[in-house]
Amino acid sequence: MADVIDADAVPAPQRSGRGADAVSRAVEAEYAFGFVTDVETDVVPKGLSEEVVALISAKNDEPGWLLEWRLGAYRHWLTMPEPTWAYVSHPPIDYQDMHYWAAPKPKGDGPASLDEVDPEVLATFEKLGIPLEEQKRLSGIAVDAVMDSVSVATTFKAALADAGVIFCSFSEAVREHPELVRRYLGSVVGPRDNFFAALNSAVFSDGSFCFVPAGVACPMELSTYFRINTAGTGQFERTLIVAEEGASVSYLEGCTAPMRDENQLHAAVVELVALDDASIKYSTVQNWYPGDADGKGGIYNFVTKRGRCAGARSRISWTQVETGSAITWKYPSVILQGDESVGEFYSVAVSNHRQQADTGTKMIHIGRDTSSTIVSKGISAGHGQNTYRGLVKVLRSAEGARNSTRCDSLLLGPDCGAHTFPYVEVRNDTAQVSHEASTSKVDADQLFYCRQRGLTEEDATTMIVNGFCREVFDELPMEYAVEAQALMRVTLEGAVG
Amino acid sequence: MLTIRDLHASVDGREVLSGLDLDVPAGEVHALMGPNGAGKSTLANVLAGRDGYDVTGSVALDGVELLGLAPEERAAAGLFLGFQHPMEIPGVGNMYFLRTALNALRRARGLDEVSAVDFIGLARGQMALLDMDPSLLSRSVNDGFSGGEKKRNEVLQLSLLEPRLVVLDEIDSGLDVDALRLVADSVERLRSPDRSTVIITHYPRMLELVVPDRVHVLRGGRIERSGDRSLADELAVAGFDAGRPVP
Numbered sequence: 124m125a126d127v128i129d130a131d132a133v134p135a136p137q138r139s140g141r142g143a144d145a146v147s148r149a150v151e152a153e154y155a156f157g158f159v160t161d162v163e164t165d166v167v168p169k170g171l172s173e174e175v176v177a178l179i180s181a182k183n184d185e186p187g188w189l190l191e192w193r194l195g196a197y198r199h200w201l202t203m204p205e206p207t208w209a210y211v212s213h214p215p216i217d218y219q220d221m222h223y224w225a226a227p228k229p230k231g232d233g234p235a236s237l238d239e240v241d242p243e244v245l246a247t248f249e250k251l252g253i254p255l256e257e258q259k260r261l262s263g264i265a266v267d268a269v270m271d272s273v274s275v276a277t278t279f280k281a282a283l284a285d286a287g288v289i290f291c292s293f294s295e296a297v298r299e300h301p302e303l304v305r306r307y308l309g310s311v312v313g314p315r316d317n318f319f320a321a322l323n324s325a326v327f328s329d330g331s332f333c334f335v336p337a338g339v340a341c342p343m344e345l346s347t348y349f350r351i352n353t354a355g356t357g358q359f360e361r362t363l364i365v366a367e368e369g370a371s372v373s374y375l376e377g378c379t380a381p382m383r384d385e386n387q388l389h390a391a392v393v394e395l396v397a398l399d400d401a402s403i404k405y406s407t408v409q410n411w412y413p414g415d416a417d418g419k420g421g422i423y424n425f426v427t428k429r430g431r432c433a434g435a436r437s438r439i440s441w442t443q444v445e446t447g448s449a450i451t452w453k454y455p456s457v458i459l460q461g462d463e464s465v466g467e468f469y470s471v472a473v474s475n476h477r478q479q480a481d482t483g484t485k486m487i488h489i490g491r492d493t494s495s496t497i498v499s500k501g502i503s504a505g506h507g508q509n510t511y512r513g514l515v516k517v518l519r520s521a522e523g524a525r526n527s528t529r530c531d532s533l534l535l536g537p538d539c540g541a542h543t544f545p546y547v548e549v550r551n552d553t554a555q556v557s558h559e560a561s562t563s564k565v566d567a568d569q570l571f572y573c574r575q576r577g578l579t580e581e582d583a584t585t586m587i588v589n590g591f592c593r594e595v596f597d598e599l600p601m602e603y604a605v606e607a608q609a610l611m612r613v614t615l616e617g618a619v620g
Numbered sequence: 621m622l623t624i625r626d627l628h629a630s631v632d633g634r635e636v637l638s639g640l641d642l643d644v645p646a647g648e649v650h651a652l653m654g655p656n657g658a659g660k661s662t663l664a665n666v667l668a669g670r671d672g673y674d675v676t677g678s679v680a681l682d683g684v685e686l687l688g689l690a691p692e693e694r695a696a697a698g699l700f701l702g703f704q705h706p707m708e709i710p711g712v713g714n715m716y717f718l719r720t721a722l723n724a725l726r727r728a729r730g731l732d733e734v735s736a737v738d739f740i741g742l743a744r745g746q747m748a749l750l751d752m753d754p755s756l757l758s759r760s761v762n763d764g765f766s767g768g769e770k771k772r773n774e775v776l777q778l779s780l781l782e783p784r785l786v787v788l789d790e791i792d793s794g795l796d797v798d799a800l801r802l803v804a805d806s807v808e809r810l811r812s813p814d815r816s817t818v819i820i821t822h823y824p825r826m827l828e829l830v831v832p833d834r835v836h837v838l839r840g841g842r843i844e845r846s847g848d849r850s851l852a853d854e855l856a857v858a859g860f861d862a863g864r865p866v867p
């Protein structure tokens with residue numbers, strides 16, 4: 124497996140990698156996904172109020188209970204202060220100065236099939252490397268494509284339905300499977316959980332819904348591709364994945380946005396529920412627009428992701444590769460409720476230029492003999508600031524709990540920063556908790572060794588950094604591991620020299 | 621082929637090489653000996669373009685001036701340095717590293733890249749000659765390798781990358797007798813009319829296995845004496861101070 128990843132993962136080295144060239148390339152380096160699609164868009168006017176919440180609910184044709192749920196979240200949100208504990212800084216966000224809902228205008232009553240999706244929208248996803256026409260999806264991955272606030276297409280729905288798997292947009296799930304949504308929505312991340320989760324609960328638009336019934340191993344990888352297109356818009360999607368007894372599913376999300384001078388807010392919520400013996404693997408390759416080299420523009424990625432291992436022997440595994448966004452505030456967590464359940468968190472987070480990342484995880488051990496693994500690789504370059512923040516909490520009931528945490532930071536250059544805030548709370552003496560941390564620089568001897576063998580400085584750096592991240596990349600589905608390595612190269616462009 | 625003229629190098633204001641001259645014609649193997657601290661490893665590093673030295677003078681390989689070129693450009697020009705202490709690169713597969721290096725050099729020289737399949741065949745053949753465990757290809761570069769495995773991995777790279785000028789910095793240190801013989805056999809096998817080799821060592825043992833055309837003694841930052849292989853034998857008996865004028 125390792126050899127296959129190795130074979131063609133890193134793009135061809137440039138002809139010369141002298142320091143000065145590397146710097147000038149950095150100046151020219153462009154975010155490849157920064158274009159805007161010119162498509163007619165339906166936008167709710169800027170600002171947030173009960174009327175706007177009701178309007179969003181009405182646009183989705185929602186039942187009354189869901190509107191009440193949203194309004195409850197909104198009213199509570201009004202009483203909450205924005206959190207300030209993260210190791211990031213940004214000007215105050217004006218929550219009245221953004222759109223809370225935007226959508227490419229459907230032709231007619233909304234796309235019943237791909238033929239009815241605006242060709243401009245299809246072309247956008249094609250350009251992003253996400254062809255939505257099923258005959259082109261040789262890899263057999265089902266995709267839900269979300270632009271701004273709505274899902275524009277979900278592929279392979281019929282094939283999945285044959286296996287009993289429900290995979291659709293969140294709004295469709297509310298219409299078609301209201302009982303499932305009602306049972307699980309907010310069961311892991313409640314509507315008052317935190318400031319951004321409450322905001323999301325009030326105004327969430329689309330996202331993906333996945334339900335894998337008991338005993339079913341989902342026959343293909345599922346993925347959602349999120350795209351912010353409209354200016355001045357926040358994206359507030361909500362994803363809910365439920366795996367019943369003995370079910371298993373692997374899910375992947377990708378994200379991009381146009382280059383803009385303004386900051387755009389992305390406040391998503393992801394909830395995972397795994398019942399007895401179920402397993403959910405959730406992978407993220409996050410490449411939101413990071414802003415320019417001076418820190419102008421970029422996405423604020425303030426996201427709440429949490430899974431509940433509700434059943435015995437269930438397993439939830441988060442893998443994230445966070446290369447984009449101006450600011451990342453994100454702690455994919457696992458509540459280990461079922462006995463012998465397993466939680467995993469594998470993370471690579473990169474901050475180059477003026478990017479700031481404060482990311483990590485929470486592992487909450489409740490059941491007996493629960494175990495969790497945390498592997499975090501933080502990479503800082505330019506003036507980037509990278510923070511790992513993690514909590515391992517072992518409750519009194521968690522007899523025999525085990526945790527192993529490894530947290531490595533790599534620094535490229537003299538102006539960046541790496542920070543680690545590990546919190547450990549243990550209330551049961553039988554628990555075994557271990558924490559290892561390291562901070563290192565890309566070694567000059569390693570670089571020289573690689574360059575003596577003919578690699579440019581930039582290629583050598585990328586290779587060493589990818590080696591540093593290897594353990595996490597190995598957790599990604601194969602083709603995304605290759606993509607992640609290529610992405611790492613683009614993200615680090617100009618970090619050497 | 622290799623022509624060094626009036627080479628000076630200093631580190632933090634301290635001069636280590638002081639006007640070194642050396643010629644290594646094509647097809648020849650030269651040994652460079654000398655006591656600890658004579659500047660042997662500095663010479664190897666300066667030839668390969670390592671940062672941290674103030675360098676003046678001239679180093680020409682096939683008429684191409686190397687000073688001022690980046691390390692990778694010198695590699696593309698045909699220079700290979702076998703490291704005294706090969707670096708470990710965790711997480712980077714050895715095969716991937718070797719193939720990337722080979723293809724970078726081949727591109728720089730205007731040749732087609734070698735496919736993964738062809739490369740494996742090529743590498744396995746060379747590894748057999750070095751009695752290397754094939755599993756070393758799928759491990760990370762030098763990561764957890766024994767001292768002997770690291771040195772053999774250097775010689776494997778040497779045989780795959782086909783350089784014009786080979787500089788081996790204490791390739792014999794830390795090798796047992798059997799490994800030394802395998803490494804020496806490879807260096808002998810890689811002798812060719814269009815390749816020059818400089819073996820840096822302070823043990824004569826290596827030179828019993830790879831017979832040098834010329835032997836040089838580096839001392840005080842320059843070549844103090846030169847001779848044929850008998851000079852190595854003489855040094856083995858009398859040490860580096862033999863034949864020096866008494867102050």
